Amino acid sequence: MAVTVRDAAPEDEDFILALNAACVPAVGDMPREKYRQYAGWACRVLIAEAGGKPAGFLILVRPGSAYPSDNYGWFEAAFDRHLYVDRIAVTEASRGAGAGRALYEAALRMARELGEERVTAEVNEDPPNPESMAFHAKLGFRHLLSRPSRSGKVVAMLERPL
Numbered sequence: 001m002a003v004t005v006r007d008a009a010p011e012d013e014d015f016i017l018a019l020n021a022a023c024v025p026a027v028g029d030m031p032r033e034k035y036r037q038y039a040g041w042a043c044r045v046l047i048a049e050a051g052g053k054p055a056g057f058l059i060l061v062r063p064g065s066a067y068p069s070d071n072y073g074w075f076e077a078a079f080d081r082h083l084y085v086d087r088i089a090v091t092e093a094s095r096g097a098g099a100g101r102a103l104y105e106a107a108l109r110m111a112r113e114l115g116e117e118r119v120t121a122e123v124n125e126d127p128p129n130p131e132s133m134a135f136h137a138k139l140g141f142r143h144l145l146s147r148p149s150r151s152g153k154v155v156a157m158l159e160r161p162l
Contacts, residue, residue: 003048003050003055003094003098003099005046005047005048005049005102005105006046007044007047008045012045013032015047015054016035019054019057019089019090020035020087020089022091022092023089026129026132027087038059038067041065041066042059042060043065043083044110045057046059046107048100048103050098050099055093055099057088057089057103058085058087058106058107059085059088060086061086062083062084062114063076063080063084067086069086070150071122071149071157075120078144079159081118082111082116082117083107083111083118083120084120085121088121101139108162111162112162116162117161118162119159119160119162120157121136121158121160123136123156124153124155133156139160140160141159143157144157
């Protein structure tokens with residue numbers, strides 16, 4: 001089944017919130033007001049669709065945003081030119097079907113168009129998220145270091161040079 005990627009619309013909010021909740025603790029909790037704040041700090045929120053139905057989402061943040069994440073802040077201190085993936089989530093039914101890859105391919109294309117030098121992201125190491133680590137490794141992300149975050153998790157800081 002073909003996967004397409006588009007910008008999120010207001011009517012996607014319930015899907016994004018439900019999928020995010022289903023993916024905790026691989027992603028952080030995100031109630032409605034928090035999502036609306038994140039969307040304001042983000043440069044893009046993308047939706048992957050498979051068979052005409054939402055299959056996943058991705059939140060992207062550019063350098064210089066007021067986004068208060070300590071993980072984003074670490075990348076801001078380390079790199080001038082990067083496009084930060086705040087989070088990605090894919091429905092269980094769509095895992096392995098290309099939705100995550102399509103979202104990241106769109107992010108990589110956007111990063112190039114914006115003149116960024118890399119795409120950055122973090123993945124939980126404690127609690128462990130081996131599926132996400134393997135997925136990011138397949139896409140060419142490299143592990144920079146592990147660090148504790150304010151959330152109480154230990155995260156792997158990753159980059160994918162362009």
